[in-house]
Amino acid sequence: GIQVEQSPPDLILQEGANSTLRCNFSDSVNNLQWFHQNPWGQLINLFYIPSGTKQNGRLSATTVATERYSLLYISSSQTTDSGVYFCAVGDPRGGYQKVTFGTGTKLQVIP
Amino acid sequence: NAGVTQTPKFRILKIGQSMTLQCTQDMNHNYMYWYRQDPGMGLKLIYYSVGAGITDKGEVPNGYNVSRSTTEDFPLRLELAAPSQTSVYFCASSSPGRPLRTSGANVLTFGAGSRLTVL
Numbered sequence: 001g002i003q004v005e006q007s008p009p010d011l012i013l014q015e016g017a018n019s020t021l022r023c024n025f026s027d028s029v030n031n032l033q034w035f036h037q038n039p040w041g042q043l044i045n046l047f048y049i050p051s052g053t054k055q056n057g058r059l060s061a062t063t064v065a066t067e068r069y070s071l072l073y074i075s076s077s078q079t080t081d082s083g084v085y086f087c088a089v090g091d092p093r094g095g096y097q098k099v100t101f102g103t104g105t106k107l108q109v110i111p
Numbered sequence: 112n113a114g115v116t117q118t119p120k121f122r123i124l125k126i127g128q129s130m131t132l133q134c135t136q137d138m139n140h141n142y143m144y145w146y147r148q149d150p151g152m153g154l155k156l157i158y159y160s161v162g163a164g165i166t167d168k169g170e171v172p173n174g175y176n177v178s179r180s181t182t183e184d185f186p187l188r189l190e191l192a193a194p195s196q197t198s199v200y201f202c203a204s205s206s207p208g209r210p211l212r213t214s215g216a217n218v219l220t221f222g223a224g225s226r227l228t229v230l
Binding site: 001031033035041042043045048086088090095097098099100101102103104 | 142144146152153154155156159161167169170199201203205217218219220221223224
């Protein structure tokens with residue numbers, strides 16, 4: 001199946017700093033999503049972004065499907081941004097609805 | 112709109128027991144998923160379904176069974192529970208929006224999770 005790797009695996013930021021999280025995938029995708037899992041375990045969708053760039057407040061994401069990667073940018077980080085960030089992609093061999101998650105980036109924002 | 116509802120939230124099983132995790136969604140989504148998340152790890156796909164009567168294996172299906180008799184419900188059955196099945200289980204659903212590249216309907220909506228411990 002499709003392989004999804006994220007980097008870095010762990011990240012510690014001072015409040016107010018910016019960061020870039022990366023997601024690499026091994027096959028073409030038509031379905032790519034970014035999620036935030038908060039410290040209580042809840043999974044919240046941030047972006048549906050199989051290609052192009054989107055922005056939502058301090059967060060933005062870019063997917064370059066031809067080069068098989070996606071980036072999540074967090075600007076002016078806040079302690080509430082802490083948690084684990086996952087990208088998830090649709091496997092073309094599952095009709096793109098077989099959604100596989102990446103390894104995750106654990107972010108800790110300290111005051 | 113309750114979204115995706117999972118029950119139970121917590122359960123402790125003895126080795127060899129069986130149980131069913133329930134998942135219901137009220138958004139009329141065609142696609143439903145079961146994932147497991149081991150401590151400190153990512154989510155692994157167990158089974159998924161693209162509609163009533165249609166299910167398919169994910170990355171880690173062994174030890175589990177599913178059925179999809181209605182659009183709303185997607186129960187996950189654990190037979191002969193083993194300590195290796197200790198995990199948090201998440202159910203999710205989405206809608207087959209078209210075109211796939213641009214439709215936000217394909218966004219996964221998750222339930223709150225079910226924490227299972229097998230002793």
